[in-house]
Amino acid sequence: MSANDNQKISLQTLTALVVGSLVGAGVFSVPRNFATATGIFGALIAWAIAGAGMLMLCFVFQTLANRKPDLDAGVYAYARAGFGPYVGFFSAFGYWASVCVGNVSYWILIKSTLGAFFPVFGQGNTLSAVLISSVGIWAFHFLVLRGVKEAAGINKIVTIAKIIPLVVFVFLTMFYLKPAVFADNLWGDSAGDYGNLFAQVKATMLVTVFVFLGIEGASNYSRLAKKRQDVGVATVVGFLGVLALFASVSILAYGILPRAEIAQLRQPSVGGVLEAAVGHWGVVFIAAGVITSLLGAYLAWTMMAAEVLSIAAKKQDMPAFLARENANQVPSSALLMTTLLIQAVLVTTLVSDDAFTFALSLCSHLSLIPYFLSAAFALMLVLRKETYEKHSGDLAKDTIIAVLATLYTIFLLFAGGMKFLLLGFIIYAPGTILYYMSRRELGKRLFTPAEWLLFGVAVVGCIVGIHGLATGYISI
Template structure:
C-alpha cells in the first residue's frame, strides 16, 4: 500500500465522528416543539424506547454486516446489491443519494430561518436572498470536499465537537432551571390515564425520531477507508448510543422549562426558545450559533456520504461510468458535482414551496427508509442461508433476532409515514431508472430480469399515481 493511500485511512475517532456528525444536525434542534405538538413526557419516553430499540437493531445490523461482509464497500448500497441484484442495488443507491441531497437542502433552509429571526430579509429560509446566500455556501462546500476525503472528514470531526458543546450546556442549564411543577404537569400529553390516546401520541412521533437518527450508517459508508475493519461496527454502535442519550435528554428536560402548549408553539429551532425561557435572550442567540455550526457539519458529512455512494455504484457498474471518476485527491469529483447540482436545483425549487423545511425533512426520512429496509433484509437473508456462519453457527440465533426486529421496524416506519411519501418517492425513483438504463446499455447487458421488470412496473405505476395526486390536489407539498 502506498504512503498516500495509507494516509487516507480513517481512525476510529474520525469514523465515530462521521456517525455522530451525520445524526446531530437539524433534527435535534427541532425536537422540543415536534415532541410537544404530539405528546407529553410519558409518550416521549415510550417513543424514544421504541425508536432507540429499533435503531439499535439497525446499528447492530450494520455492525454485523461490516464484520461478515468485509468485501462490501459503501454500506447501504453494497448490501442491497449483494442481496437483491443490480436494479434493487441501484434503487438503494439512487434513493439514498436523493435522500441526502434533499436533506442537505433542509439544512440550508434551517440556517437561513435561524438567521431570519434577526434578519427579516431571510424570512423562513426560502426567500430569494436566502436562496442566493445558500447557493454560495453549497458551492463553497463543493470545492472544500474536492480537496480530499480525509481533510474534509477531519474538519467534520472538529465541527462535531463544536456543535455538541452547546447541546451539553443546554442539558446542564435545563437541569439547573427545571421547574418540578411544570414537569409534572407535562407528564401526560392528554388526559391523565388515557392510554388509548397515549398510543396515538407515540405513533405520531415515529417519523420525527427517524429523521433525527438518519446518518447511523455513516461509518459503514466509509468502511473501505477504515484503518481497522472492526472499527466500523464499534463506531456505529458507540456513536448511536451517545446520540440517543443526547436526543432523549433534550426532549425530556424541555418539558421541565415550559408548559407543553407553549413548547408546541415555539419558533424553530425550538431548543433556542427553551433555553431563552430558562436563561434569557442570550440563550436563543447561543443556540442559534450552535445550530449554524451543527447544520454546516451535518451538511459536510452528508455531502461526503452522497458522493461516495454514487461513485461506488458507478464503480460496480450500476451507475453510468462517468460517475466513477476521481480527482488527484481521491475524491469522486463527478459524483460530487452531480450531488451539488441536485442540491442546487432543489434549493431553487424551495422558492415555490409554502413549507419547504417540513416537506424536505419528511421526504428525506422516507427515502432513507428503503435503503435501511434493504440492509436489514440482507442481514436476514444471510441468517436464513447460514452464509458466513460456517465457523461460528452459535451467532445465528442472536443475529436472526436482530435482523428480524430491524426488518419489522423499518417496514412499520415505511407504512407509518403514509402513502403520500411512498408515492412521492416513486416520482423520484421511476425517472431515476434512466441512469440505470444508460449503465446497462454501456455494458451491453440485459436491462431487467423478469422480477426487476415487475419492480420497475410498480415504480412507474406509483410515479403516475403520485403525479396524478399532485395535479388533482390529493397530494400536497
C-alpha cells in the first residue's frame, strides 16, 4: 500500500465529514421558523420535499465533480461553462454574497442568544448588538489577515458544539413530549384548513435551503475516499442522518409548546423549547453550544467567502486586484470586500422587523441562483450526452437526477417570492462593475446580446427593489 493510500479515509470518516459539512447554524432556528408558517403535517411535507430535492442537488454536484473534474473553481464554474462568462460571474458573485449574508445571520443569532441574558442585545438587531457585532466582524478580519488557518482542532470543537446540543434536545423533547399539545399542533391552524397546506409548505422552503447550505461541499470529499463507491454511500447515509436530525428538531418542538408560542420564541428557538421542557438550564446549555458553533463557523465561512472571490479572480472572472495576497498568503483584497459587505448587511438589520429571518431568507435566495445554474448545467450535459460517450449506462439515472434537481430549484425560486429576487438584484446589479473591470483588463467584449438582456433585467430589478424599499412596498 502506498503512502498516498494511507492518507485515504474510510466510509465512516467520510460519512462524518458529510454530516459535519451539512449541520450548520440554521437548525438551531427551525422550531420558530417552522411554527411561524405551519403545523406538523406541513412540516413533514416540507422536509420530504426538501430532503428529496436537496439529495438530488447533492447527486448533481457529485456527478459534475466526476464528469467535469477540470471545472475545479467552485460552484460558479459550472454556470460559466454552461451559460457563458457573465452568467458565471452572476453565479460566483451570488454565491459569495449568500455566504456574506449568511455570516450576518451568525452575528444576529449570537446576539439574540446573549439577549436572553443581557436584554440590551434584544433580538440581535439593537444598536448595541450591531456595534458589538461590528467589533467582532473586524476582529475576525484582522485575525484572518494574520494568516490564521482553520485547524482540525477547531473543526472538531465546532462539530461537537453543534451535534451534542441537538442530540440532547431530541432525546429530552421525546421524553417530555405532551401528546395533547402535539395533537393540537397537527395542522397549521386550529381549523385544520386543508386548502392552505400548500401555502404553509411554500412558506418554509427558504428555511430548508438555509439549513442545507454547504451541500455542494459533500462532493469535495470524493478525492479523499479509499473506495470510489464509498462516496455515494457516505453522501446518502450522511445526508439522510442529517435530514432525520433536522426534521426531529422541528417536529418534536410541536410536542412541547403550542404552535403560537413557539412562533413567538426568540432565536435560537431550540433554546426556548428546551427551556420550556426542562427549565432554565436548557436555554443556557443550548446557548453555549450555539455561540461556540457560530464563532467557529464564522471563521471558516469568512475565509471561504474570500477564497470564492480570490479563485474567481485567478481564473480571470473577477478583477485581478481580488487575487492579491498579503505576506501571510491571505487574499487581503477579497477579504476586505467580504468584510465590507458583511458590515453593510449587518447595518441594514437595524431597520428590520425580524433581522434573523430576513438574513436567512436573503442568504437562501442568493444561493439559489448558483444551485439552479449547476442543476441546469447537469441537465444540459445529459441532453447533449456530453461526457456519456463511454458511460451511456449512467445516462438515464443522471437525467432523472438533473431533471428533478432543476425542477426543485425552480420551485424554490418561486417559493422565495418576488421580494427576495428584487433584493438580490440590488446586490447583483452594482456587482456588475466588477465584471466590467475584469473584461476591460482582458480586453474582451463586455456582453453578448443575451447578456445585455440579462444585465437589463438586473438593472430594472435593482431599481424596482430600491423603489420598493423607499416606499415601504418591500419591507425587511
